[in-house]
Amino acid sequence: MHNEQTLALSKAMEEKKDQSYNRMVEKFGDNAPARASGATTHSGIPIKSAYFPHDIEGIDLTKDIGAPGQYPFTRGNLPAQYQFMNWANQPVMGFGLPEDTRARMDHLTAKGMTGYFGQTNYNLVYDLVSHEGLDPDHPGARGRVGQCGMGVYSKQDMAILFDGLDLRKINVVHITYYQSIPALAQYIALAEDQGLSASDLRGNSMNWYHQSAYVGSSAFAPDNGQKLAVELISYCNKNMPRWNTTNMFGYGVEEAGGTAVQEIGLMLAYGIDLVRDAQKTGMAADDVLMRVGFQIAQANDFFEEICKVRALRRIWSTYMKEEMGAEDPRAMHVRIHCHTSGAVLTAQQPLVNLIRTTLHAFGAALSGVQAMEVSGYDEALSIPTEESATLALRVQQVIQEETNITAVSDPLAGSYYVESLTNEIANQALELVAKIEEQGGYIAAQKKGYIRREVEASADRWRELVESGERAIVGLNCYVEENEPKPEIFRVDREAEKVAITRVKKLRADRDADAYESAMANLKIVATDFAAKDVSEIGDGSLIEAAVAAARADATTGEMMSILTTALGWKTPHEY
Amino acid sequence: MSIDQQSEARVRVMLAKPTHDCHDRGVRLVARQMRDAGFEVIFCDFLVPSEIITNVVEEDVNVLGVSCSAGGHMPIFEDLIAAFKELKLDDLFLIGGGVIPEDDADELKEMGVKAIFGPGTSPASAIEMIKQEFAA
Numbered sequence: 215m216h217n218e219q220t221l222a223l224s225k226a227m228e229e230k231k232d233q234s235y236n237r238m239v240e241k242f243g244d245n246a247p248a249r250a251s252g253a254t255t256h257s258g259i260p261i262k263s264a265y266f267p268h269d270i271e272g273i274d275l276t277k278d279i280g281a282p283g284q285y286p287f288t289r290g291n292l293p294a295q296y297q298f299m300n301w302a303n304q305p306v307m308g309f310g311l312p313e314d315t316r317a318r319m320d321h322l323t324a325k326g327m328t329g330y331f332g333q334t335n336y337n338l339v340y341d342l343v344s345h346e347g348l349d350p351d352h353p354g355a356r357g358r359v360g361q362c363g364m365g366v367y368s369k370q371d372m373a374i375l376f377d378g379l380d381l382r383k384i385n386v387v388h389i390t391y392y393q394s395i396p397a398l399a400q401y402i403a404l405a406e407d408q409g410l411s412a413s414d415l416r417g418n419s420m421n422w423y424h425q426s427a428y429v430g431s432s433a434f435a436p437d438n439g440q441k442l443a444v445e446l447i448s449y450c451n452k453n454m455p456r457w458n459t460t461n462m463f464g465y466g467v468e469e470a471g472g473t474a475v476q477e478i479g480l481m482l483a484y485g486i487d488l489v490r491d492a493q494k495t496g497m498a499a500d501d502v503l504m505r506v507g508f509q510i511a512q513a514n515d516f517f518e519e520i521c522k523v524r525a526l527r528r529i530w531s532t533y534m535k536e537e538m539g540a541e542d543p544r545a546m547h548v549r550i551h552c553h554t555s556g557a558v559l560t561a562q563q564p565l566v567n568l569i570r571t572t573l574h575a576f577g578a579a580l581s582g583v584q585a586m587e588v589s590g591y592d593e594a595l596s597i598p599t600e601e602s603a604t605l606a607l608r609v610q611q612v613i614q615e616e617t618n619i620t621a622v623s624d625p626l627a628g629s630y631y632v633e634s635l636t637n638e639i640a641n642q643a644l645e646l647v648a649k650i651e652e653q654g655g656y657i658a659a660q661k662k663g664y665i666r667r668e669v670e671a672s673a674d675r676w677r678e679l680v681e682s683g684e685r686a687i688v689g690l691n692c693y694v695e696e697n698e699p700k701p702e703i704f705r706v707d708r709e710a711e712k713v714a715i716t717r718v719k720k721l722r723a724d725r726d727a728d729a730y731e732s733a734m735a736n737l738k739i740v741a742t743d744f745a746a747k748d749v750s751e752i753g754d755g756s757l758i759e760a761a762v763a764a765a766r767a768d769a770t771t772g773e774m775m776s777i778l779t780t781a782l783g784w785k786t787p788h789e790y
Numbered sequence: 791m792s793i794d795q796q797s798e799a800r801v802r803v804m805l806a807k808p809t810h811d812c813h814d815r816g817v818r819l820v821a822r823q824m825r826d827a828g829f830e831v832i833f834c835d836f837l838v839p840s841e842i843i844t845n846v847v848e849e850d851v852n853v854l855g856v857s858c859s860a861g862g863h864m865p866i867f868e869d870l871i872a873a874f875k876e877l878k879l880d881d882l883f884l885i886g887g888g889v890i891p892e893d894d895a896d897e898l899k900e901m902g903v904k905a906i907f908g909p910g911t912s913p914a915s916a917i918e919m920i921k922q923e924f925a926a
Contacts, residue, residue, distance in 0.1 A: 342810035342860055346837070354837040357862030358810055391812070430807065430814030432835075470815050557815070561889075561909035594889065594909045597861075673815055674822065681912055690910045703891045706861065786809055786835040 224267040256515035257473035265630035289624040296620035302585035308339035308364035312375035339389035347775030350714035386417035399761035427660035435783035448753035468511035471673020479646030495753035503545035512574040513555035523581035525640035563689035567591035813859035839869035859888035
């Protein structure tokens with residue numbers, strides 16, 4: 215990247231600096247802080263005390279960095295980053311009954327929550343009962359209705375949630391675990407009740423089966439999860455051109471204790487497997503990739519987290535173009551919803567978390583993401599209160615409106631440190647991808663337990679560093695307050711559970727029993743048939759169509775999931 | 791209380807996690823550290839409390855730790871404590887961990903839960919507590 219003369223100068227400058235620096239190290243001796251020599255990033259990548267032009271030697275300006283909107287998109291997907299449009303505010307919402315969640319949606323809308331080009335978008339998380347594939351009257355649901363998400367289990371619940379909203383004008387992210395198909399089916403059936411069709415809908419399914427490699431809750435058998443993912447992509451490809459089908463859940467890797475390198479390496483490894491399996495059904499790489507997005511964390515190592523995002527854009531686009539056959543630039547883009555890390559927030563001195571989340575959001579803005587959720591400062595205590603959710607939105611708004619960050623794309627490009635670290639993270643992530651490919655791909659590595667072991671080893675290492683004090687956490691292992699005031703805790707009204715149970719029972723009593731029975735009998739046949747198929751034989755949309763027919767007949771999430779889990783296998787993931 | 795009537799006896803700990811709750815990073819870390827500390831550790835997922843109760847009886851454990859990071863912990867502990875009373879498992883050392891609000895933790899301790907290990911606590915503190923309880 216530099217001529218011989220610059221390189222020689224650069225190396226000479228570092229040498230001179232090192233001489234004086236090393237004298238300081240010697241002078242301080244044992245009193246020198248650990249970071250004075252041998253510093254590493256949180257991923258364990260060695261870093262120097264200063265960077266020079268020769269540190270980016272070997273990095274190619276066009277092949278590795280490029281310009282905003284130019285392949286390999288290290289500097290951003292589009293020529294413009296935030297100049298014409300801010301990143302979308304996408305706070306996660308969901309608790310209690312559908313009307314409780316709706317009240318929070320309306321509250322944050324009133325506070326200025328804004329999507330792309332001023333649109334309204336809602337990022338809605340379902341509750342644990344729904345994630346487990348149950349209805350609220352199941353014995354296993356006791357105490358969990360509307361916890362950690364909204365208690366929405368049917369088309370009828372969705373009608374309450376979206377009452378009076380024109381579904382064509384809103385963009386809805388349905389944060390489900392493995393109930394993506396029932397939730398999508400219910401949303402389509404609701405649209406039909408409003409005289410719309412599936413093709414009118416805008417939003418996102420998570421298609422998160424791949425998270426069972428590193429997340430704990432019950433899941434489908436990995437091969438069958440993959441088939442369900444491909445089925446949904448195939449259906450949407452034909453019927454829902456504006457629907458985003460899959461969310462690459464890197465955030466879950468980071469929250470489970472994984473490093474920045476693991477977060478992006480695992481997502482690329484899974485993306486490769488997903489494209490490969492979708493291609494077996496006759497889809498092209500572009501058919502899959504144009505509607506794939508990412509959820510990526512921003513945690514505490516400020517520069518590493520920024521470089522991680524830049525590295526991800528580069529390795530994803532390069533691999534998808536060179537190896538997987540992506541042709542349309544949009545199929546090479548990494549569209550990111552950034553979620554600031556919850557795992558690094560503390561229950562101790564909770565207001566301090568506002569400072570952490572501000573730094574996370576600041577880093578995300580510098581890295582160039584498309585949407586953001588900022589965690590509430592009470593994340594380690596409960597579902598966010600209205601106050602903490604509002605403040606989390608204000609963090610985004612302050613950065614967007616007051617700092618002038620939005621004027622310049624990829625402002626850290628060209629920093630010797632940032633380019634060097636971006637390159638190193640990219641290389642290490644590609645090494646992880648190669649190791650997974652050697653095992654036969656992501657799903658094969660998942661089945662061997664490799665992915666879980668790797669992520670857990672990182673979680674253990676993190677914990678050791680916290681316990682030894684090497685990794686400082688303000689309020690936890692340093693600057694501890696003895697007598698902290700009791701924080702305000704958000705609680706879901708326990709009455710919500712009773713109401714949800716009454717509603718689901720009434721729904722079952724009131725619906726057309728014949729229509730329901732016949733739709734469910736068909737879903738069972740289709741699901742059993744689907745389970746027996748190889749991934750290359752799926753993609754005719756029959757499973758989704760059967761689920762939509764069941765949703766039209768007011769089938770609940772628990773009822774549909776009961777058929778799917780029976781047909782496709784359902785266990786806690788470490789038992790697979 | 792002592793379990794080393796036989797010199798080989800090791801403390802048997804069961805750690806249980808609701809299948810609903812994806813936040814298993816903490817409990818799996820606790821499981822590994824307890825195993826390294828010399829306990830016999832059994833890890834079980836459960837959908838309903840009756841599954842834990844069956845496992846506790848069958849495995850004859852000394853300690854039961856229930857991890858809950860997503861709300862809904864109160865009904866689980868209520869069911870467990872009622873069942874253990876009925877089964878006269880008075881010696882079972884019941885502890886909890888995860889995101890459990892302080893008020894709930896106080897209530898649970900009144901109900902007979904020995905300790906609640908909230909966010910930020912170290913697995914070592916639970917290990918130390920168990921070691922003291924079951925010291926020879």
